[in-house]
Amino acid sequence: MTSLESIREKLGIAGPWVESRGAHWLNPGTLSVRQIAAAMNEAHARFVTITAYQLPGAEGFRLEYHWDLDGRLLGFPFTIAGSSIESPKIESIYDLCEAVDWIEREVLEGFAIDFAGREYEPLLLRMGDKPGVNLREEVAK
Amino acid sequence: MSYKIPMGPYHPGLEEPYKLDMICEGETVRDAELHIGFNFRGIEHLAETRNYFQVIALMERVCGICSNIHTLTLCQAMEQLTGLEPPPRAKYIRVVMAELERLHSHVLWAGIAAKLMGFKTMFMTCFALREKVMDILQEISGNRVNYAMNRIGGVNRDIEDPMALVPAMDELEREMTRTVIPIFTTSSTARSRCAGIGVLTHEKAISCAVVGPTARASGLGQDLRRDAPYAAYSELKFEVPVEQAGDVRARLLVRALEILESCNIIRQALAKMPPGDIAVGGDKFSFVTGTATSRVEAPRGEVMYSVSWKEGSRNPARVHVRTPTFANMPAVRWMVRGARLADTPLIQASIDPCYSCTDR
Numbered sequence: 001m002t003s004l005e006s007i008r009e010k011l012g013i014a015g016p017w018v019e020s021r022g023a024h025w026l027n028p029g030t031l032s033v034r035q036i037a038a039a040m041n042e043a044h045a046r047f048v049t050i051t052a053y054q055l056p057g058a059e060g061f062r063l064e065y066h067w068d069l070d071g072r073l074l075g076f077p078f079t080i081a082g083s084s085i086e087s088p089k090i091e092s093i094y095d096l097c098e099a100v101d102w103i104e105r106e107v108l109e110g111f112a113i114d115f116a117g118r119e120y121e122p123l124l125l126r127m128g129d130k131p132g133v134n135l136r137e138e139v140a141k
Numbered sequence: 142m143s144y145k146i147p148m149g150p151y152h153p154g155l156e157e158p159y160k161l162d163m164i165c166e167g168e169t170v171r172d173a174e175l176h177i178g179f180n181f182r183g184i185e186h187l188a189e190t191r192n193y194f195q196v197i198a199l200m201e202r203v204c205g206i207c208s209n210i211h212t213l214t215l216c217q218a219m220e221q222l223t224g225l226e227p228p229p230r231a232k233y234i235r236v237v238m239a240e241l242e243r244l245h246s247h248v249l250w251a252g253i254a255a256k257l258m259g260f261k262t263m264f265m266t267c268f269a270l271r272e273k274v275m276d277i278l279q280e281i282s283g284n285r286v287n288y289a290m291n292r293i294g295g296v297n298r299d300i301e302d303p304m305a306l307v308p309a310m311d312e313l314e315r316e317m318t319r320t321v322i323p324i325f326t327t328s329s330t331a332r333s334r335c336a337g338i339g340v341l342t343h344e345k346a347i348s349c350a351v352v353g354p355t356a357r358a359s360g361l362g363q364d365l366r367r368d369a370p371y372a373a374y375s376e377l378k379f380e381v382p383v384e385q386a387g388d389v390r391a392r393l394l395v396r397a398l399e400i401l402e403s404c405n406i407i408r409q410a411l412a413k414m415p416p417g418d419i420a421v422g423g424d425k426f427s428f429v430t431g432t433a434t435s436r437v438e439a440p441r442g443e444v445m446y447s448v449s450w451k452e453g454s455r456n457p458a459r460v461h462v463r464t465p466t467f468a469n470m471p472a473v474r475w476m477v478r479g480a481r482l483a484d485t486p487l488i489q490a491s492i493d494p495c496y497s498c499t500d501r
Contacts (some may be wrong), residue, residue: 020431021221021432047350049445051447053449066445071363072369081475099468099471113244137365141336
């Protein structure tokens with residue numbers, strides 16, 4: 001069983017893993033989501049999902065990336081700053097992790113967050129005619 | 142010369158709306174494109190407008206087959222945000238309901254698979270058995286589809302005399318071991334239609350991150366009931382069936398063996414069910430600000446809920462659902478490559494897809 005500490009050390013993250021309400025969380029600090037994805041591949045972790053949240057006011061968005069490692073749910077939170085709220089963007093990990101395809105497309109459609117570095121196939125959600133219409137507050141209004 | 146055959150969204154084999162465009166050369170499928178979203182209902186958004194009672198009823202309707210699993214996963218997440226621990230008896234009742242639902246789902250799937258194989262007498266047998274599972278579910282919950290059993294802090298209904306259900310379970314298991322399982326595992330009809338088709342290799346199963354019986358049929362021994370136990374699973378003994386071939390037959394075998402394991406788990410849970418309360422927490426709940434995640438092994442594989450709440454609010458700030466079909470369906474593209482066109486309905490059915498769940 002791969003230890004969580006060895007992953008943290010390999011990533012060079014000083015902060016500890018925090019076990020909270022069903023998941024083990026690690027703040028990635030300045031690391032990119034692609035660096036985390038590469039580390040998860042190396043640890044043979046299974047990708048689970050991305051959960052997107054729109055933060056209050058103009059604070060931006062939070063994306064929580066989840067992997068499963070031997071039954072433990074790992075969580076890595078990333079924030080997209082409010083300054084980019086008009087065209088929020090984060091790097092895609094599709095080329096590193098095939099399993100993110102549909103959830104990256106769904107987050108694009110729900111929140112209009114672009115995953116840079118990939119191409120999209122047609123919409124998954126057949127409601128509305130533009131990305132962000134489903135879950136993003138100011139677009140829905 | 143290649144040509145494209147559209148299958149769906151009014152699907153001829155599986156009565157749910159989705160579309161598979163297959164690029165064929167002769168009778169051989171070279172590639173496929175999947176299109177979903179025809180059932181999109183905006184349930185995650187709707188959940189943000191419902192209070193903590195209403196959201197349970199809403200999420201029970203994400204799926205018609207595994208409705209209980211959705212409320213179980215949601216309630217487990219909400220219990221983490223309210224600091225409530227369900228009593229031991231409630232955890233055992235949750236196990237019984239979850240395994241009955243797995244039986245119901247697997248037998249329903251077996252019937253549909255039999256129909257797609259052209260084995261229609263088996264379809265009738267499976268649906269007759271499914272009725273018996275639903276009778277037991279109705280006896281416990283009063284309902285045959287949306288059971289309304291889970292609540293924050295426990296369950297809504299007790300199983301007053303657990304051992305009274307044992308004869309019905311015995312009869313169910315006897316009929317399954319006498320009819321469904323031997324026919325699916327040994328009959329030449331089943332073997333000729335299922336062996337060697339729709340293969341998902343071990344490597345592709347890993348890269349697609351598939352879950353549930355689809356993963357276990359490709360040699361991945363993952364099951365949250367054993368790897369991250371919830372409810373009362375840590376107190377029960379059971380095996381996790383794993384097959385290596387990755388074809389439709391392997392998926393059939395895994396589910397057949399899981400039917401027997403579910404009977405075994407239910408019998409243990411009924412026998413070991415401790416006395417006591419079935420719920421804690423009353424009718425008013427206080428949530429702390431934060432996010433909780435919960436995962437459960439549904440009949441089709443892992444379901445995950447992320448639930449976010451703000452203290453003082455009656456409504457969730459966000460409910461995100463990751464369903465097993467959402468994880469498994471993209472792998473169908475790899476399963477149908479190289480297959481005969483006539484085999485593709487059965488290949489698609491072999492992951493037991495649910496578009497009500499997938500689209501939400």
